[in-house]
Amino acid sequence: MENDAAIGAYEYTCYRINNGFVKGIHLVNRKELTFLERIYIFEAFKGILITSTHFFKNIFLHTAHLLGFLKGQSAAVTIQYPDEKREYAPRLRTRHRLVQREDGSPRCVACMLCETVCPAKCIYIIAGEDPDPNIEKVAKKFDIDLGKCVYCGFCVEVCPEDAIRMDTQIMDIAAYSREEMLLDMDELLHPGSRKNG
Amino acid sequence: MLVKIVLTLIVIMGALNLAGFLTWVERKQSAVIQDRIGANRARIFGLRLLGLFHPLADMIKLIMKEDFTPRLGHKTLHMLAPFISVFFALIAFAAIPIGDHLMLWGHPVSLQVSNMNVGLLYIFAVMSMGVYGVFLAGFSSNNNYSFLGGLRASSQMISYEITMGVSLIGIIMIYGSLNLQDLVQAQGHYWLSWIPQWGIFVQPVGFLLFMTAAMAETKRAPFDLPEGESEIIGYFVEYSGMKFGMFMLSDFLETVLAAALLATLFFGGWQIPYLFSDGFHFPWGGVWLIPQTGVALLGVLSFSLKIIFFCWFLMMVRWTLPRFRYDQLMRLGWKMMLPLALMNILVTGLIMVLLKEFIL
Ligand code: SF4
Ligand code: SF4
Numbered sequence: 236m237e238n239d240a241a242i243g244a245y246e247y248t249c250y251r252i253n254n255g256f257v258k259g260i261h262l263v264n265r266k267e268l269t270f271l272e273r274i275y276i277f278e279a280f281k282g283i284l285i286t287s288t289h290f291f292k293n294i295f296l297h298t299a300h301l302l303g304f305l306k307g308q309s310a311a312v313t314i315q316y317p318d319e320k321r322e323y324a325p326r327l328r329t330r331h332r333l334v335q336r337e338d339g340s341p342r343c344v345a346c347m348l349c350e351t352v353c354p355a356k357c358i359y360i361i362a363g364e365d366p367d368p369n370i371e372k373v374a375k376k377f378d379i380d381l382g383k384c385v386y387c388g389f390c391v392e393v394c395p396e397d398a399i400r401m402d403t404q405i406m407d408i409a410a411y412s413r414e415e416m417l418l419d420m421d422e423l424l425h426p427g428s429r430k431n432g
Numbered sequence: 433m434l435v436k437i438v439l440t441l442i443v444i445m446g447a448l449n450l451a452g453f454l455t456w457v458e459r460k461q462s463a464v465i466q467d468r469i470g471a472n473r474a475r476i477f478g479l480r481l482l483g484l485f486h487p488l489a490d491m492i493k494l495i496m497k498e499d500f501t502p503r504l505g506h507k508t509l510h511m512l513a514p515f516i517s518v519f520f521a522l523i524a525f526a527a528i529p530i531g532d533h534l535m536l537w538g539h540p541v542s543l544q545v546s547n548m549n550v551g552l553l554y555i556f557a558v559m560s561m562g563v564y565g566v567f568l569a570g571f572s573s574n575n576n577y578s579f580l581g582g583l584r585a586s587s588q589m590i591s592y593e594i595t596m597g598v599s600l601i602g603i604i605m606i607y608g609s610l611n612l613q614d615l616v617q618a619q620g621h622y623w624l625s626w627i628p629q630w631g632i633f634v635q636p637v638g639f640l641l642f643m644t645a646a647m648a649e650t651k652r653a654p655f656d657l658p659e660g661e662s663e664i665i666g667y668f669v670e671y672s673g674m675k676f677g678m679f680m681l682s683d684f685l686e687t688v689l690a691a692a693l694l695a696t697l698f699f700g701g702w703q704i705p706y707l708f709s710d711g712f713h714f715p716w717g718g719v720w721l722i723p724q725t726g727v728a729l730l731g732v733l734s735f736s737l738k739i740i741f742f743c744w745f746l747m748m749v750r751w752t753l754p755r756f757r758y759d760q761l762m763r764l765g766w767k768m769m770l771p772l773a774l775m776n777i778l779v780t781g782l783i784m785v786l787l788k789e790f791i792l
Contacts, residue, residue, distance in 0.1 A: 279749070279753055282753060283749060286465045286748060286751060287748060289464070289466070289467065290461065290464050293467060294464060311464075311467050311468050311469045313469040315469070
């Protein structure tokens with residue numbers, strides 16, 4: 236051990252730190268293991284004691300639940316995902332939606348800011364002329380490819396019309412093909428309306 | 433003859449089913465330990481049965497998967513390796529007595545597939561043959577990582593086999609037999625007609641050593657370095673589909689085998705305390721007579737329960753202890769367990785001589 240250069244260097248560093256050569260470093264002194272801890276058998280049994288305490292407590296609770304007792308005490312912390320869902324925070328960035336005006340038309344004026352800012356280049360807008368003379372443009376097509384989106388939320392921040400929001404609380408983007416991950420304007424206006432979207 | 437075939441089928445089916453069942457137990461037990469629920473999605477006609485269909489679903493999935501052989505690998509050996517693993521894990525059960533004699537139509541039938549007088553040696557021989565499956569799998573895949581994994585696995589298995597054999601010599605010395613049926617019968621005696629002479633009371637150190645070595649032999653955590661599915665690449669990287677499943681299966685079979693050996697050698701096999709061939713004779717005076725068939729069946733039941741208990745216990749260890757580092761593993765095997773096992777032989781011999789000289 237004494238001849239081991241690496242350990243020697245390490246000990247020298249410790250010595251310097253302990254004697255105040257190096258400021259601002261907090262050195263943790265590891266506790267030496269006692270003999271009983273080192274032969275490991277008793278420690279292993281202690282560990283098994285902990286796991287089996289959990290095991291028997293939970294088995295007891297599961298059985299009690301099956302028989303209809305102790306419903307208040309839960310035996311597992313599992314959330315059965317597709318059936319039960321956790322409450323998401325309202326500010327969480329979830330799937331996009333396009334906000335509508337009072338008359339039902341989309342608020343988007345096809346200014347292309349979101350398409351420009353999107354770091355994943357996954358927004359595809361085709362602009363058209365709006366029938367209302369006060370409004371210049373309207374989006375004819377507005378697609379978002381969720382397969383590419385990184386959920387950064389830049390599109391929401393950049394929009395001057397507050398036309399796009401990420402507050403649908405829909406988290407899953409599972410689909411059988413890449414095409415199904417492409418959300419079109421209809422889906423974006425009515426989030427969750429498509430079956431596999 | 434027919435009876436033997438039926439018995440063989442019972443043992444093989446029992447071992448295989450228990451091994452398949454253990455995949456479910458492993459998921460559920462780990463889930464319960466960690467305050468989770470565990471696999472419960474597979475269902476047939478809306479029946480979920482606590483996820484009991486998962487082993488079935490797994491098997492269907494594994495059989496349907498593509499069976500891939502590396503282009504430059506050795507086709508035959510690659511094919512053979514998983515079969516070798518499962519085969520040797522399975523035939524080891526032949527020597528294990530699952531019960532006492534059963535009287536059938538006036539003939540005594542030994543509840544043991546093959547009553548050989550070198551049963552213990554046979555089991556060790558067969559278990560060490562299992563290394564071939566592991567090593568061939570690593571060798572024939574034409575993949576450096578799986579080759580290294582195979583080397584790692586075989587060196588671990590060979591190291592721990594020595595401790596495993598040596599730790600049992602104490603038992604062999606005391607009971608004076610290699611025949612497992614004799615060993616079990618010898619454990620049916622009592623000290624002061626109270627304490628059964630089970631191996632655990634005669635050889636506590638031998639028990640601990642054997643259990644640890646057997647765990648290492650089954651290649652499961654905390655000794656799962658050969659596999660380390662998630663981070664260290666093991667010997668079966670190049671296996672897919674049911675061949676991979678067979679390696680997994682042989683692990684579980686070896687767990688069942690280790691549990692059976694622990695029960696046979698250290699916990700009285702099919703013995704139930706105070707149950708003699710004609711019924712219970714309690715040391716506090718009670719007698720409860722049972723017909724011979726009942727006694728034999730009770731023995732089989734007690735043996736099965738012991739196996740299940742040990743499977744549970746090995747699983748518990750697996751989900752409690754973290755994995756060893758490889759140098760720690762080798763140090764534990766060669767520098768601690770082997771000397772301890774040798775010492776155990778010495779002390780056992782000493783005590784036996786002293787007992788003979790001064791007491792008898
Ligand atoms: S969240 Fe980010 S990546 Fe997704 S569409 Fe908006 S800007 Fe593009
Ligand atoms: S930034 Fe807003 S208004 Fe402009 S194109 Fe995007 S969604 Fe429409």
